[in-house]
Amino acid sequence: MAQHIWKIPSRPPHDFFLCLDVDSYFDHEHQPEELFEQGFTRPVPLSDRDVLVTIFFNGDVDSPSFTIRAHESLTDAEQAEADSILRRILGTDLDVTPLYDQAGNDPVLAGPLRELYGLKRISRANIFEDAVNRIIRTQIKHKPTARKMVHEVRNAYGTRLESGNRVIPAWPRPQRLVSADPRAMKQYGLSLRKGEYLTELAHELLHGRLAGGGGPEPDTHAAEGVANDSKQSAADSLKETYNRLELMPPEALYESLVSIRGIGPTTAQDLILFRNRSDGWFASHKQKGQEKAVRRWIILAYGGDPDHCSEEAFRRMIKPWQGFEAAALEFLYVNWVLSEKKQAQHL
Template identity: 25%
Template sequence: MAEILNTMDCWQEVNGDIIIDLPGDFDIKANLGYLERNKNECMFEVENEIITRVIVVGDTRTLVQIHVNKRNQMIVQFLKDSRPLRQSDREEVVRYIREWFDFDRDLTPFYEMAKADPLLKGPIQEFSGLRLIGVPDLFEALCWGILGQQINLAFAYTLKRQFVEKFGDSIEWNGKKYWIFPSFEQIAKLTPEDLTDIKMTFKKSEYIIGIAQLMVSGELSKEKLLRMGSLNEAEKSLVKIRGIGPWTANYVLMRCLRYTSAFPIDDVGLHNAIKHLTGSDKKPVREELFNLSLRWEKWQAYATFYLWRVLY
């Protein structure tokens, strides 16, 4: 896994707001471009370069607004009296945001590699400053991966919204609802028939409920997967679970467990981006993709994420 920097001390509190110092290569516009790519997103709102969302810390639900000032600092403001009283909880909010934007990773080696790569040199110029935006919650990441199987991105967003609005909770502020992803404890109690209003397959409903039940029992957790210590071990553990194949496993390894070597080799969006950039009339074959992954060693996840941005 690429190097993680210890930067949890690079923040302060001023008049109740949190101020996070950002990496020099971070560009908020590049990241907002990704966050705004689908208007059907239900887990946060972006308006006038301000992100509004709920961040859950233990039993505490905080509604925050996030923006970046001209000094390249991220300002986190708590809305609706939701500022956590305990400093440890506020630290968890900072930790969540840092993980969401992958702030604590040194991207210098990735950019050096990508500058010399025929496929990546264009995307890293166009989207310079983009971070691999994550899904820190394991259950949410697994659900999003399963919802997205074998369908286009627009329909996946529709399914996610239906799922969240039916089973999730929300905080209302200024006449709008800001949603909280359903907990695995809640979903574990359901049957596939409870999900029939959502236009997903019966199998996907079974998969999501089964994963929720594994998390309730403690057999599956983010901590357990991270303790495995290697991408291969974590991938093997994930693909043993019903409904999780190599694509979903690598999606979760990229966006939740933060393995920069994760590579969803069968991803249609990745294939389409490569086809577009090479001007080919055919999608790349598996051998070509494997050779590319060797070229991008240790940074396959970031390479994939930047290539996704070419088309999405």
């Protein structure tokens, strides 16, 4: 099979291999310990079709680049589109260099910044993939089971792509999930409510609040030629929606996301932090006087009392994070993941 190969440079420093210890970055089909040699294979959702690519990191933290091998030939336009999607997934455009200077003496961040030099998060291809992944995995303590459930939904509603002697399912698109029966998703381990969350999220992206006023509902009686034009128009409109959500100020996007059933404060903040940008926003969310979500975790890390921390005090805590809130939190998260793994090894 013909392959299409190109390179994507990344803003330094970038050490992709630091991500291999973070299970949440990867999916059911991935074996992180094998990615060093075999590469990172995943589907890429182009406008007209899904394709598989395998990604290889050059291992140079200060001059980082990725070699991309598409499993089939691409047009120039398709390569450009895949390039843009992969830059989001890998975080190659993220420039976190100022954070090393701003937070180099921070009592909480200084250590992780040194020990995880070059860390950048791995996201999914777009906010819909990130949200589907997050919604399905939420409240499932056994992570391999959660990954398997996500894989089963992908297998049922996404394109099945061949890779050697195995099949890797693409992620379902909103156009496919919007008409899915939530009850049918119970066979993949999802509750009826989670199935409803996914179909409603797809509707919000295509025709609702996230679509910026909504697009027209599909005409099921359209002639074939008109239907094809409508399909392309819908794909273009969805791409514009994804681009707009990437550029939305964090506070505004947070308010839009938490208005959607199935997306709570923590999930909304996670979706903001996985965008192709380094800034973020940590909303206060109190229940019965107790601070919840990401802000609680940050305040505890700084030794504060999350239930009695003023807005002014919180802003002082994270002043060294300014403009790089998403990147800063990822350093704390990965540092926590590694600490948990070390503790588990000594049990």
